[in-house]
Amino acid sequence: MKFEVVLPILGFENINEYELEKIDDIFFKLEGGEVSFTLINPFAVKPDYDVIISQNDKEKLEIKEDSNILILNNMIVATPLQNSTINFASPIIFNIDNNKMGQVILENAQNYSLTDPLANYIKGE
Secondary structure: OEEEEEEOOOOOOOOOEEEEEEOOOOEEEEEEOOEEEEEEOHHHHOOOOOOOOOHHHHHHHOOOOOOOEEEEEEEEOOOOHHHOEEOOOOOEEEEOOOOEEEEOOOOOHHHOOOOEEHHHOOOOO
């Protein structure tokens, strides 16, 4: 599914459209231009994840009370997998209803890390 970027991914401000591909219930791939990101469903590893989006960001994404949104987080994949890190402070929000997306900095970002180790949430082999 293709999405129009209304709040750019930090460092990739020149990309105005991405394609989101679901790999499984936990992992997604986001591609745009020459870049590709691995995204993770944060609730699969952190069920108590509290997403507080600013009113300004909601307006740019055109999020309403009944909007169908998808919240995913950028993940830096490492080997072994438990050495990977997740950016919980600034998720990527997808408004499924209007195909708009953007990376937001949570209003409660101080509660989260930009590089939270996956090992904190899964058991290693």
